[in-house]
Amino acid sequence: xxxxxxxxxxxxxxxxxxxxxxxxxxxxxxxxxxxxxxxxxxxxxxxxxxxxxxxxxxxxxxxxxxxxxxxxxxxxxxxxxxxxxxxxxxxxxxxxxxxxxxxxxxxxxxxxxxxxxxxxxxxxxxxxxxxxxxxxxxxxxxxxxxxxxxxxxxxxxxxxxxxxxxxxxxxxxxxxxxxxxxxxxxxxxxxxxxxxxxxxxxxxxxxxxxxxxxxxxxxxxxxxxxxxxxxxxxxxxxxxxxxxxxxxxxxxxxxxxxxxxxxxxxxxxxxxxxxxxxxxxxxxxxxxxxxxxxxxxxxxxxxxxxxxxxxxxxxxxxxxxxxxxxxxxxxxxxxxxxxxxxxxxxxxxxxxxxxxxxxxxxxxxxxxxxxxxxxxxxxxxxxxxxxxxxxxxxxxxxxxxxxxxxxxxxxxxxxxxxxxxxxxxxxxxxxxxxxxxxxxxxxxxxxxxxxxxxxxxxxxxxxxxxxxxxxxxxxxxxxxxxxxxxxxxxxxxxxxxxxxxxxxxxxxxxxxxxxxxxxxxxxxxxxxxxxxxxxxxxxxxxxxxxxxxxxxxxxxxxxxxxxxxxxxxxxxxxxxxxxxxxxxxxxxxxxxxxxxxxxxxxxxxxxxxxxxxxxxxxx
Ligand code: M6R
Numbered sequence: 001x002x003x004x005x006x007x008x009x010x011x012x013x014x015x016x017x018x019x020x021x022x023x024x025x026x027x028x029x030x031x032x033x034x035x036x037x038x039x040x041x042x043x044x045x046x047x048x049x050x051x052x053x054x055x056x057x058x059x060x061x062x063x064x065x066x067x068x069x070x071x072x073x074x075x076x077x078x079x080x081x082x083x084x085x086x087x088x089x090x091x092x093x094x095x096x097x098x099x100x101x102x103x104x105x106x107x108x109x110x111x112x113x114x115x116x117x118x119x120x121x122x123x124x125x126x127x128x129x130x131x132x133x134x135x136x137x138x139x140x141x142x143x144x145x146x147x148x149x150x151x152x153x154x155x156x157x158x159x160x161x162x163x164x165x166x167x168x169x170x171x172x173x174x175x176x177x178x179x180x181x182x183x184x185x186x187x188x189x190x191x192x193x194x195x196x197x198x199x200x201x202x203x204x205x206x207x208x209x210x211x212x213x214x215x216x217x218x219x220x221x222x223x224x225x226x227x228x229x230x231x232x233x234x235x236x237x238x239x240x241x242x243x244x245x246x247x248x249x250x251x252x253x254x255x256x257x258x259x260x261x262x263x264x265x266x267x268x269x270x271x272x273x274x275x276x277x278x279x280x281x282x283x284x285x286x287x288x289x290x291x292x293x294x295x296x297x298x299x300x301x302x303x304x305x306x307x308x309x310x311x312x313x314x315x316x317x318x319x320x321x322x323x324x325x326x327x328x329x330x331x332x333x334x335x336x337x338x339x340x341x342x343x344x345x346x347x348x349x350x351x352x353x354x355x356x357x358x359x360x361x362x363x364x365x366x367x368x369x370x371x372x373x374x375x376x377x378x379x380x381x382x383x384x385x386x387x388x389x390x391x392x393x394x395x396x397x398x399x400x401x402x403x404x405x406x407x408x409x410x411x412x413x414x415x416x417x418x419x420x421x422x423x424x425x426x427x428x429x430x431x432x433x434x435x436x437x438x439x440x441x442x443x444x445x446x447x448x449x450x451x452x453x454x455x456x457x458x459x460x461x462x463x464x465x466x467x468x469x470x471x472x473x474x475x476x477x478x479x480x481x482x483x484x485x486x487x488x489x490x491x492x493x494x495x496x497x498x499x500x501x502x503x504x505x506x507x508x509x510x511x512x513x514x515x516x517x518x519x520x521x522x523x524x525x526x527x528x529x530x531x532x533x534x535x536x537x538x539x540x541x542x543x544x545x546x547x548x549x550x551x552x553x554x555x556x557x558x559x560x561x562x563x564x565x566x567x568x569x570x571x572x573x574x575x576x577x578x579x580x581x582x583x584x585x586x587x588x589x590x591x592x593x594x595x596x597x598x599x600x601x602x603x604x605x606x607x608x609x610x611x612x613x614x615x616x617x618x619x
Pocket of ligand 1: 310356614
């Protein structure tokens with residue numbers, strides 16, 4: 001949830017501060033209730049930290065500049081232990097003369113007992129955080145052993161929970177030491193300078209050479225070297241890789257917000273996710289899957305585990321994969337999975353879906369599935385992140401970095417990856433039910449242009465959002481693959497516009513929720529295409545009539561040429577025609593645009609909604 005940056009270079013100047021502050025700006029999406037920096041200068045370790053957004057830290061640094069430095073660490077926080085105050089902001093200090101500064105992402109679960117021990121020894125604390133315990137412990141270890149890597153190693157082995165820790169010490173001015181367990185940390189390798197970050201965005205302006213760390217590892221960087229060891233002290237090596245996107249991908253590029261930019265990038269997100277996954281004749285090839293074809297043929301049950309938007313893309317996957325393969329698919333919220341005594345064995349494929357690859361609930365579900373003997377596959381957008389590393393196989397989405405807290409382009413890329421997986425399984429098992437994989441792959445390749453077409457038609461949706469700025473409640477209805485889209489539309493509105501919103505399966509309405517309908521109540525209805533099976537279309541048109549008869553304001557998302565909805569719609573938002581199963585890639589777009597513009601009309605910061613963070617790395 002927090003963002004972490006570390007830098008070490010050769011020259012004593014303002015660069016360390018600039019690199020850390022730029023990195024924090026790129027990582028602010030991970031947490032933004034306070035921020036802080038520590039620099040190792042000629043006068044020792046100097047820190048500045050402030051509650052509130054990064055801007056407050058920037059102003060404080062302008063008012064009280066720190067000295068030149070070649071080593072620095074910085075932190076942007078999403079509070080877990082202790083409120084968002086200056087005192088609780090990181091870095092925290094430890095050791096004799098407070099010579100050590102330490103920052104932390106995650107939760108140290110046994111901090112109470114450790115703090116009790118330290119208090120009994122007379123150690124004084126200045127914050128309510130779990131982090132300060134680690135700072136005091138590493139500081140004291142350094143005083144005892146005189147080496148920062150050893151000090152870190154001696155302490156991490158006493159900590160329980162999930163953490164990334166970064167530390168600097170006044171006595172070793174050209175060194176940053178980092179440690180990770182179940183929490184992200186990547187290393188950036190430069191020329192005469194090295195970096196660390198919660199993700200590569202922290203240093204992408206300086207280098208694209210990155211080093212992925214394994215679980216329970218410690219990394220030490222100096223300007224000219226990096227070394228990795230395991231928590232047990234044995235030597236280890238990170239996995240080097242090249243970042244395939246550049247700094248501009250992590251910037252707004254002329255858009256008002258990252259969310260606006262990421263919505264606009266959706267045609268590319270889908271196109272890039274499809275790239276290289278079929279032969280010329282349309283046959284699907286998934287070379288990167290590290291699960292054998294025999295193992296996949298043997299699968300008799302699929303369970304998706306995910307949270308939030310990723311869980312809604314998983315719900316779309318359920319409809320598609322069950323239809324195409326006849327394998328039973330269930331979707332479980334990752335945080336419920338572990339506690340539901342799941343029925344999982346070696347013929348179960350557990351698919352985790354995660355944009356960040358760091359969501360703790362999802363990671364823990366994957367680990368639990370592995371313990372139970374399942375095959376685990378990760379659909380993930382972030383290369384080198386923890387969940388794909390912990391899984392047997394990975395299917396990367398190629399949406400590019402997603403910075404806005406509200407997920408948009410990752411959602412479309414996840415749905416696309418799930419379609420690819422479903423069609424691949426259908427092809428592999430020869431159970432291609434009803435549809436042909438090749439025909440659908442051809443149609444999938446046409447979807448980026450159709451998504452662009454939807455984006456080009458959004459003027460009326462923007463107008464609607466502007467005049468609905470004081471709306472207090474919005475309902476969303478859908479059936480079949482339209483149901484997860486209704487849930488996603490409601491989630492977007494809740495999280496960035498702070499409006500009460502609920503998504504329902506349209507058929508469920510008459511079982512209770514219809515009591516919410518009163519004159520003027522805005523209701524979005526995601527209408528399936530008229531050629532949907534099982535008279536689905538007709539049934540949704542009836543649902544529209546039922547709510548319209550009770551005074552609802554019906555905001556209908558319907559395909560081009562669907563005239564049946566016209567008499568019952570207060571507003572019609574048109575999307576191009578497509579196969580019923582692929583429609584989510586189109587129908588969700590107006591709902592994303594609506595939520596963004598409603599948030600803007602209310603004067604809210606859509607990229608950084610209150611109380612939220614982009615990657616939820618605590619359970
Ligand atoms: O990084 P992940 O995809 O694992 O994140 C899962 C959810 O936390 C995420 O989708 C969240 O619901 C978004 N804020 C939704 O817009």
